[in-house]
Amino acid sequence: MADPRKTLVQFDRRSLLKGMAGCVLAPAVLRAGPARAQYRKFPFSLGISSGDPAPDGFVIWTRLAPEPLAEDGGMGSDAAEVTWQVAADQNMQRVVRSGTATAHAESAHSIHVEVGGLEPGRDYFYRFRTSTADSAIGRSRTLPMPGAPLSEIRFASAGCQRWQDGYYTVWRRIAEEQFDFVFHYGDYIYEDPTFKAERRGDFLQRSMPADFGECVSLADYRLRYSLYKTDRDLQAAHASCGFLSSFDDHEVANDWSADVQANAWLDTPFLPRKAAAFQAWYEHMPVRASVKPRGPDILAYRSFKFGNLAEVAVLDTRQYRSHPACKSFENCEQARAPERTMLGLAQEQWLTDTLGASQGTWQVLAQQINFAQLDWRSFPNRNQRDLQLRMDSWDGAPAGRNRVLDILRKTSAQNPIVLSGDVHRAIAFEISSDPNDLLGTPMAVEFLSTSISSGGNGSLVSRNGDAIVRDNPHIKWLSSERGYTRHLVKPKTWHADYRAVASITKRDAPIVTRQSFVVEAGKSGLVRA
Numbered sequence: 001m002a003d004p005r006k007t008l009v010q011f012d013r014r015s016l017l018k019g020m021a022g023c024v025l026a027p028a029v030l031r032a033g034p035a036r037a038q039y040r041k042f043p044f045s046l047g048i049s050s051g052d053p054a055p056d057g058f059v060i061w062t063r064l065a066p067e068p069l070a071e072d073g074g075m076g077s078d079a080a081e082v083t084w085q086v087a088a089d090q091n092m093q094r095v096v097r098s099g100t101a102t103a104h105a106e107s108a109h110s111i112h113v114e115v116g117g118l119e120p121g122r123d124y125f126y127r128f129r130t131s132t133a134d135s136a137i138g139r140s141r142t143l144p145m146p147g148a149p150l151s152e153i154r155f156a157s158a159g160c161q162r163w164q165d166g167y168y169t170v171w172r173r174i175a176e177e178q179f180d181f182v183f184h185y186g187d188y189i190y191e192d193p194t195f196k197a198e199r200r201g202d203f204l205q206r207s208m209p210a211d212f213g214e215c216v217s218l219a220d221y222r223l224r225y226s227l228y229k230t231d232r233d234l235q236a237a238h239a240s241c242g243f244l245s246s247f248d249d250h251e252v253a254n255d256w257s258a259d260v261q262a263n264a265w266l267d268t269p270f271l272p273r274k275a276a277a278f279q280a281w282y283e284h285m286p287v288r289a290s291v292k293p294r295g296p297d298i299l300a301y302r303s304f305k306f307g308n309l310a311e312v313a314v315l316d317t318r319q320y321r322s323h324p325a326c327k328s329f330e331n332c333e334q335a336r337a338p339e340r341t342m343l344g345l346a347q348e349q350w351l352t353d354t355l356g357a358s359q360g361t362w363q364v365l366a367q368q369i370n371f372a373q374l375d376w377r378s379f380p381n382r383n384q385r386d387l388q389l390r391m392d393s394w395d396g397a398p399a400g401r402n403r404v405l406d407i408l409r410k411t412s413a414q415n416p417i418v419l420s421g422d423v424h425r426a427i428a429f430e431i432s433s434d435p436n437d438l439l440g441t442p443m444a445v446e447f448l449s450t451s452i453s454s455g456g457n458g459s460l461v462s463r464n465g466d467a468i469v470r471d472n473p474h475i476k477w478l479s480s481e482r483g484y485t486r487h488l489v490k491p492k493t494w495h496a497d498y499r500a501v502a503s504i505t506k507r508d509a510p511i512v513t514r515q516s517f518v519v520e521a522g523k524s525g526l527v528r529a
């Protein structure tokens with residue numbers, strides 16, 4: 001049974017029940033205890049999700065939270081049981097797997113079920129149930145057997161979803177696509193506090209609760225995920241297909257590197273903060289127990305084999321990277337030191353082994369940050385005369401980038417595709433095989449996805465866009481709208497559509513394709529389609 005006194009204290013702290021001081025609040029759980037939990041309010045308020053597929057199954061996730069913005073989700077400290085079902089049909093008539101799972105307070109009453117025993121390469125449907133409520137029904141898809149013939153994959157890459165910057169219309173449009181999967185490149189939450197200054201212009205969309213400060217403690221991070229996950233459009237996207245989840249900086253702290261936080265103004269020890277951030281990330285993502293953090297460490301790089309079509313390596317560019325060589329745009333000589341890395345030596349070796357054993361036509365580096373060199377001198381707010389490289393991206397470790405290109409050469413990766421985000425713009429790059437010549441023969445392409453919401457309403461034509469492309473002739477497309485990148489992968493072609501909405505300050509904006517590219521297998525260049 002939840003402790004009513006504790007629940008009341010939490011509500012007071014969060015100012016969620018102004019004017020109710022003195023009332024004794026009933027806990028959200030009427031009768032707790034395994035198998036008997038009953039709820040006053042809908043316990044699946046944070047939705048459901050699935051991800052990390054294998055040929056025989058995938059992870060299904062939910063978190064019991066009848067009071068999503070209470071610190072304990074309204075669950076108190078007792079464990080609670082839920083049942084789950086996986087069916088072959090969307091009406092849940094032909095249930096093929098089912099079971100019971102226990103949600104514990106130590107993991108915020110989250111549930112991660114690793115479903116097995118399913119057939120490869122097909123859709124399934126799933127839901128969770130308590131004695132008083134059914135969750136929504138989600139769709140998910142198993143991987144084909146490694147090396148098995150596969151004619152097509154359709155997926156989206158997306159990320160950067162700052163809550164207070166606008167509505168999640170882009171997630172609604174992704175849900176409508178019924179993709180095979182979504183690669184989330186990170187910035188699922190933003191750790192920063194509510195700022196009064198942002199309540200104007202493009203940034204007056206929806207606000208966080210007034211007392212949401214900078215995330216530091218586990219309770220802070222949990223509440224941030226809870227807030228974000230109450231969004232119906234985001235829930236619809238998760239229910240529509242499985243996710244390959246990763247994290248970038250804002251799941252922890254802006255621009256963090258390995259064991260240091262960049263923003264020294266927040267005087268808090270970083271490792272406990274990172275441990276709290278990873279714990280909350282794990283609790284809210286549909287990932288396997290092998291990804292469960294151990295204190296401030298988490299093993300989040302992993303690879304997925306899509307038959308004979310693609311190897312999708314989800315990388316971790318945060319945890320093992322070199323400390324910043326200098327301030328973000330300083331372009332110091334130290335940044336070019338040969339030992340600098342974004343992946344760390346162990347992950348570089350893992351990538352070598354993974355791509356070496358790949359049976360897929362396309363080798364996909366699914367990662368968080370801008371990979372190709374990017375000169376920022378003409379970007380709005382920079383306006384500099386000389387080369388401006390951003391140290392938080394791969395330009396902060398060009399030697400590490402060259403080693404990744406060497407891995408692609410060494411493993412005979414024929415068709416490398418780099419996925420990225422972080423910049424809150426849509427950019428398509430060709431990546432030259434010669435680091436000293438941006439216009440040399442391309443050996444890979446990079447599809448950098450724009451943000452779901454971060455940055456507020458953008459514009460189709462980037463300010464200073466012509467100058468930016470002049471400084472970066474390997475850029476083949478640049479836009480500042482919100483959206484996602486849609487990928488249609490076939491044995492002979494990779495087709496990418498830059499999808500965008502004109503507004504996120506008004507709900508329900510339509511989505512349009514702004515630009516399409518094709519990469520032909522065996523030729524690593526971008527062709528406008």
Ligand SMILES: [Fe+2]
Binds near residue numbers: 160422423454
């Ligand atoms: Fe971001």
